Amino acid sequence: MSTLNSSILQIKDVTKVFKLGGLLFGSELSAVDHVSLEVGREKVLSLVGESGSGKTTLSRIILGLIEPTNGQILYEDLDIRNAKGRQLRRFRKEVQPIFQNPFETFNPFKRVDRYLLGSALGYKVANSKSEARRIVSEALDIVGLSYTMVEGQFPHEFSGGELQRVSIARALVTNPRLLIADEPVSMIDASTRMGILNILMDLRKRFSMSIVYITHDLDTAYYVSDQIAVMCRGCVVECGDVEDVLTDPVHPYTQMLLKCLPEPDPTRRWEGHIELAGLEVKEYETAGCKFSKRCPNSEDKCLKERPPDVEVESRSGYRFVKCWKCVREGV
Ligand SMILES: Nc1ncnc2c1ncn2[C@@H]1O[C@H](COP(=O)(O)OP(=O)(O)OP(=O)(O)O)[C@@H](O)[C@H]1O
Numbered sequence: 001m002s003t004l005n006s007s008i009l010q011i012k013d014v015t016k017v018f019k020l021g022g023l024l025f026g027s028e029l030s031a032v033d034h035v036s037l038e039v040g041r042e043k044v045l046s047l048v049g050e051s052g053s054g055k056t057t058l059s060r061i062i063l064g065l066i067e068p069t070n071g072q073i074l075y076e077d078l079d080i081r082n083a084k085g086r087q088l089r090r091f092r093k094e095v096q097p098i099f100q101n102p103f104e105t106f107n108p109f110k111r112v113d114r115y116l117l118g119s120a121l122g123y124k125v126a127n128s129k130s131e132a133r134r135i136v137s138e139a140l141d142i143v144g145l146s147y148t149m150v151e152g153q154f155p156h157e158f159s160g161g162e163l164q165r166v167s168i169a170r171a172l173v174t175n176p177r178l179l180i181a182d183e184p185v186s187m188i189d190a191s192t193r194m195g196i197l198n199i200l201m202d203l204r205k206r207f208s209m210s211i212v213y214i215t216h217d218l219d220t221a222y223y224v225s226d227q228i229a230v231m232c233r234g235c236v237v238e239c240g241d242v243e244d245v246l247t248d249p250v251h252p253y254t255q256m257l258l259k260c261l262p263e264p265d266p267t268r269r270w271e272g273h274i275e276l277a278g279l280e281v282k283e284y285e286t287a288g289c290k291f292s293k294r295c296p297n298s299e300d301k302c303l304k305e306r307p308p309d310v311e312v313e314s315r316s317g318y319r320f321v322k323c324w325k326c327v328r329e330g331v
């Protein structure tokens with residue numbers, strides 16, 4: 001296990017191509033398209049972008065829940081595709097998800113404390129029931145709850161905000177190093193959102209955790225993250241220090257997002273069928289820039305050829321922008 005490497009997670013040229021059914025049967029869609037990113041130790045990386053930009057697909061690839069079509073995920077230099085036995089168990093303990101809807105995280109018919117104790121025993125972080133109870137109590141304390149508050153309760157007896165705290169506690173039971181939080185506050189009442197984000201930020205400081213924070217909401221991304229990656233139709237089009245990217249966006253897509261980002265629709269859920277119009281699929285599958293059809297600066301080359309990552313000088317020292325305009329203007 002390397003301690004020299006400053007990143008805990010490396011995403012290397014990852015692509016995920018889905019084969020579509022229904023009316024678009026036979027078409028393919030690159031939901032994640034040659035994405036390379038790194039997550040630093042004790043750092044928060046936000047993944048932002050419109051609906052359908054590939055954020056959840058990438059997060060599921062990182063968690064090993066779906067196989068990429070190409071590319072590699074290295075966790076502490078371990079290629080997770082090749083992980084087996086002890087290494088795989090360690091990866092599953094150390095990399096924990098937090099999902100958008102806490103009510104879907106828990107079995108509705110199972111008491112929450114049983115679930116948490118089961119996690120501690122199942123992941124073998126506890127060898128006895130009493131040890132499991134101690135570990136679960138500690139995890140609940142960290143998120144501002146207590147064992148007695150959750151004992152004997154079913155998921156529906158909590159508010160969304162409380163249950164999301166419980167689901168963070170569930171993740172903490174295994175003493176993770178990296179959290180993958182996919183829209184963890186988008187379904188939570190606005191008044192309790194900041195409390196949950198503050199817990200995540202506190203975890204990073206107190207326990208040196210790294211976090212991938214996925215969101216539609218640029219305000220919260222600005223609040224919690226160190227780095228930000230902006231995704232458009234599967235590609236990362238701009239990536240750098242959050243302050244640089246959000247206060248002085250370079251890619252026209254980032255500029256558009258900052259002007260008008262639609263709120264996520266909590267009722268919308270991926271249900272295994274595709275409802276994209278053929279035109280939208282073409283946007284994913286273009287040989288050019290993924291934003292070229294909507295970009296005000298688009299030129300012929302933008303429509304035909306994928307731009308390279310251009311290193312743009314910024315206050316923090318680096319930023320990558322995938323845009324022909326940067327190449328043309330030599331920024
Ligand atoms: N199993 C699947 N089969 C076919 N297409 C899929 C599948 N899962 C996701 N997609 C498509 O891949 C693209 C990326 O979806 P993804 O859910 O990763 O986006 P997202 O950025 O998380 O969106 P949102 O912000 O709405 O959660 C979308 O066009 C989606 O319809």
Ligand SMILES: [Mg+2]
Pocket residue numbers: 055056057
């Ligand atoms: Mg998503």
